Amino acid sequence: MIDNQTVQYIAGLSRLRVQDQDSSRFARDLEVILHYVRQLEELDVKDVPATSHVLNIQNVFRKDEIAPSLTQEQALSFAIEKNSGHYIVPKVIE
Amino acid sequence: MEFETVIGLEVHLQLNTCTKIFCSCRNLFGDQPNTNVCPVCLGLPGSLPVLNRKVLDFGIRVGLALDCEISPLVKFDRKNYFYPDLPKGYQISQFDFPIARKGHISIKSSAGDKRIGITRAHLEEDAGKLIHNDQNRSTLVDYNRTGTPLVEIVSDPDLRTAQEAYDYLTALKLVLSYLSVSECDMEKGSLRCDANVSIRPKGDSKLGTKTELKNMNSFSAVRRAIDYEAKRQEGILLSGGEIVQQTLLWDDARAVTLPMRSKENSHDYRYFPDPDLVPFVLDPAWVIAAREALPELPTQKLSRLVEHYKLNIYDATIIIQDRELADFFEACYLIYPDAKKIANWLNGPLLKELNERKCSLHDLDLLPAVLAALIEKVETAQISNLAGKEALSLYLNKNGSLEEIIRNKGFLQVSDDQQLLTVIDEVLRDNPAAVAEIKSGKTNVTGFLVGQAMKKMQGKANPKKLNELITGRLQNE
Numbered sequence: 001m002i003d004n005q006t007v008q009y010i011a012g013l014s015r016l017r018v019q020d021q022d023s024s025r026f027a028r029d030l031e032v033i034l035h036y037v038r039q040l041e042e043l044d045v046k047d048v049p050a051t052s053h054v055l056n057i058q059n060v061f062r063k064d065e066i067a068p069s070l071t072q073e074q075a076l077s078f079a080i081e082k083n084s085g086h087y088i089v090p091k092v093i094e
Numbered sequence: 095m096e097f098e099t100v101i102g103l104e105v106h107l108q109l110n111t112c113t114k115i116f117c118s119c120r121n122l123f124g125d126q127p128n129t130n131v132c133p134v135c136l137g138l139p140g141s142l143p144v145l146n147r148k149v150l151d152f153g154i155r156v157g158l159a160l161d162c163e164i165s166p167l168v169k170f171d172r173k174n175y176f177y178p179d180l181p182k183g184y185q186i187s188q189f190d191f192p193i194a195r196k197g198h199i200s201i202k203s204s205a206g207d208k209r210i211g212i213t214r215a216h217l218e219e220d221a222g223k224l225i226h227n228d229q230n231r232s233t234l235v236d237y238n239r240t241g242t243p244l245v246e247i248v249s250d251p252d253l254r255t256a257q258e259a260y261d262y263l264t265a266l267k268l269v270l271s272y273l274s275v276s277e278c279d280m281e282k283g284s285l286r287c288d289a290n291v292s293i294r295p296k297g298d299s300k301l302g303t304k305t306e307l308k309n310m311n312s313f314s315a316v317r318r319a320i321d322y323e324a325k326r327q328e329g330i331l332l333s334g335g336e337i338v339q340q341t342l343l344w345d346d347a348r349a350v351t352l353p354m355r356s357k358e359n360s361h362d363y364r365y366f367p368d369p370d371l372v373p374f375v376l377d378p379a380w381v382i383a384a385r386e387a388l389p390e391l392p393t394q395k396l397s398r399l400v401e402h403y404k405l406n407i408y409d410a411t412i413i414i415q416d417r418e419l420a421d422f423f424e425a426c427y428l429i430y431p432d433a434k435k436i437a438n439w440l441n442g443p444l445l446k447e448l449n450e451r452k453c454s455l456h457d458l459d460l461l462p463a464v465l466a467a468l469i470e471k472v473e474t475a476q477i478s479n480l481a482g483k484e485a486l487s488l489y490l491n492k493n494g495s496l497e498e499i500i501r502n503k504g505f506l507q508v509s510d511d512q513q514l515l516t517v518i519d520e521v522l523r524d525n526p527a528a529v530a531e532i533k534s535g536k537t538n539v540t541g542f543l544v545g546q547a548m549k550k551m552q553g554k555a556n557p558k559k560l561n562e563l564i565t566g567r568l569q570n571e
């Protein structure tokens with residue numbers, strides 16, 4: 001059962017801000033989706049391997065050969081804030 | 095109540111491939127920040143990861159060396175969490191199909207050999223480097239390390255003491271160092287270790303609540319941290335408290351573990367298959383070829399050195415600590431086939447030189463032929479043992495060829511009878527009292543006369559020869 005609390009928890013994991021009045025709508029939608037998927041439980045899928053990929057291709061590699069990277073200037077051109085070759089982010093503490 | 099500690103270790107090993115795991119950026123530590131980055135390792139929209147084949151080869155090699163089963167199917171999954179060291183918002187890792195599982199490694203314990211299980215080894219990408227700046231409350235981010243290939247090696251909870259954990263790490267590092275897949279340097283971060291620690295009443299089979307220890311910078315720090323944490327947990331249980339499952343950071347300076355101040359839910363990683371990476375199916379022939387290409391591993395080398403060269407376990411154990419040193423030993427033996435003598439020189443003077451210089455064998459310009467020649471000169475008494483050690487040191491300091499050093503330093507010992515006898519006769523004449531004592535049976539006084547003669551020869555006489563000649567002279571009188 002998806003309740004408002006679960007919606008807020010999932011939103012938190014995804015760093016999304018969900019307004020309280022929207023929570024119950026999302027809870028209802030998620031519940032419907034889960035209900036639909038739950039139909040699978042009626043089938044015997046014991047011997048069916050989980051699909052991890054829908055394309056029928058495998059073993060796509062590259063050789064261990066160096067190719068040019070971006071320049072520091074290019075890399076940092078996306079940064080909102082930068083300093084001495086680094087991206088700057090708000091302080092995170094561990 | 096008596097408690098038992100249960101420890102499992104997670105070791106992260108950075109692989110020394112030329113490029114990163116999913117992009118062609120240079121895989122190198124210590125460059126200018128954010129210069130080895132591209133749209134893939136920066137997680138820019140629209141970029142696609144492509145696996146470096148060598149990373150898979152290295153992963154198979156690590157798995158085989160740890161006696162693991164290699165998974166015929168290898169797939170990658172996304173481990174989701176938000177942190178600035180991870181530009182994509184997820185780390186590409188392996189969840190349910192790790193490349194290797196069910197291996198083991200042996201450690202020496204007081205009760206003989208103990209087998210430690212390896213739960214799994216999986217491939218993943220490293221995160222970026224954060225530098226926290228206290229002054230302006232900001233964090234600097236360098237993404238050069240992002241996408242460095244890692245193998246994470248997870249042990250079974252088979253370790254029971256901090257010392258066993260230390261021994262496991264030492265044994266593991268030795269095997270890994272033989273594989274040439276990583277620098278295996280904990281100080282430089284190419285080998286890192288986290289520990290899962292819990293305690294339970296001795297005899298119980300149920301595991302206690304565990305804590306995860308991070309931030310240990312050396313094997314001995316791992317040992318100290320586990321010892322501290324086991325005692326801390328014991329204190330809590332004995333006073334009726336409960337262990338809280340959490341991640342703790344080891345503070346080596348203060349010698350305590352402290353809770354990591356992180357957001358709740360950080361362990362809800364919501365793994366799912368990475369749709370950007372197709373699965374990898376390992377042909378059995380591939381794995382067989384990798385097994386055949388494995389180098390001789392430390393335990394195999396140890397038994398071979400003991401059996402083939404008749405080395406004792408002690409000498410052989412020291413030599414196999416360094417694959418290079420073991421190769422050097424065998425190369426010396428081809429030139430000068432006296433295993434014990436070579437072992438003495440490697441484990442004594444040569445290791446001392448390496449330790450003093452804090453370098454490894456390949457940093458020295460030393461050919462096996464040069465050391466073999468030096469050993470031969472000492473063994474044939476052309477130079478003394480002491481002079482030999484000094485000659486080695488001077489040679490490594492680039493003071494010329496071995497021959498030049500021996501000549502210039504006057505290391506050659508005089509073994510010529512005529513020359514020595516002239517000196518001996520002088521010594522015997524100057525020390526009548528000592529001569530009388532020897533004749534009365536106090537043969538140990540001979541040493542004094544050898545010393546006197548050596549003094550006159552400025553230390554350049556062959557002491558064995560001097561002894562023989564003095565004894566002969568006195569017997570003939």
Ligand SMILES: [Zn+2]
Pocket residue numbers: 114117118119130131132133134135136241
């Ligand atoms: Zn890149």
